[in-house]
Amino acid sequence: xxxxxxxxxxxxxxxxxxxxxxxxxxxxxxxxxxxxxxxxxxxxxxxxxxxxxxxxxxxxxxxxxxxxxxxxxxxxxxxxxxxxxxxxxxxxxxxxx
Numbered sequence: 401x402x403x404x405x406x407x408x409x410x411x412x413x414x415x416x417x418x419x420x421x422x423x424x425x426x427x428x429x430x431x432x433x434x435x436x437x438x439x440x441x442x443x444x445x446x447x448x449x450x451x452x453x454x455x456x457x458x459x460x461x462x463x464x465x466x467x468x469x470x471x472x473x474x475x476x477x478x479x480x481x482x483x484x485x486x487x488x489x490x491x492x493x494x495x496x497x
Contacts, residue, residue, distance in 0.1 A: 402454070403427065403447070404427040404446075404447050404453060404454050404455070405427055406425070406426065406427050406446075406454070406455050406456060407424075407425070407426055408424070408425040408456065408461055409422050409423070409424050409425075410422065410423045410425075410461070410465060412469075414434075414435075417435060418434065418435055418436035419434065419435070419436070420434070420435040421433060421434045421435065423464075423465045423468055423469065425446055425456070425461060425464055425465070426446070427446055427447045428445060428446075428447060429441065429442070429444070429445060429446075430442045430444040430445075430446065430464055430468050432468055432469065442467075442468045444464060444467055444468055446460075446464055449463075449464070
């Protein structure tokens with residue numbers, strides 16, 4: 401069976417011009433490319449999410465875009481604050497590693 405090989409790009413406007421972005425969906429990965437120049441690679445693999453699909457429907461692309469964008473991006477400071485909140489909520493104990 402042939403592997404899927406597709407490419408979709410959707411442009412979205414952000415709150416500022418630098419926040420404008422493209423969601424790029426390839427068969428093997430999803431990226432968010434900001435006008436300001438940075439790119440975020442997600443861990444979404446469309447061909448694994450929709451096995452056997454040689455192309456995606458608009459609904460499938462909508463699902464992928466929602467997952468990619470909803471995840472968001474956090475700075476180190478925001479992640480540290482979220483981790484501290486996690487520790488408070490689980491009784492202050494570090495999880496086993």
